Amino acid sequence: MWSSYDGQQQGDPAKLADVLVKIAGMENPPQQFVAGSDALAAFTPALETRLEELRAHVELSNSTDGSF
Numbered sequence: 001m002w003s004s005y006d007g008q009q010q011g012d013p014a015k016l017a018d019v020l021v022k023i024a025g026m027e028n029p030p031q032q033f034v035a036g037s038d039a040l041a042a043f044t045p046a047l048e049t050r051l052e053e054l055r056a057h058v059e060l061s062n063s064t065d066g067s068f
Helices: 013-024 037-056 058-062
Strands: none
Touching: 037 058
């Protein structure tokens, strides 16, 4: 399945390794990291949609808080 992608990747494995080492050494590393502009372009709209949905239902979410 993945053989058709071999050698066609947009990213540079050496650059990814450098970034991962940098992240590992950060005092406050990101909890989420997406490597590559192609991956970022794919994830961003999906995450924005999820955030919009969460914001649309804030009152419903907050309505489950206890009042004791």
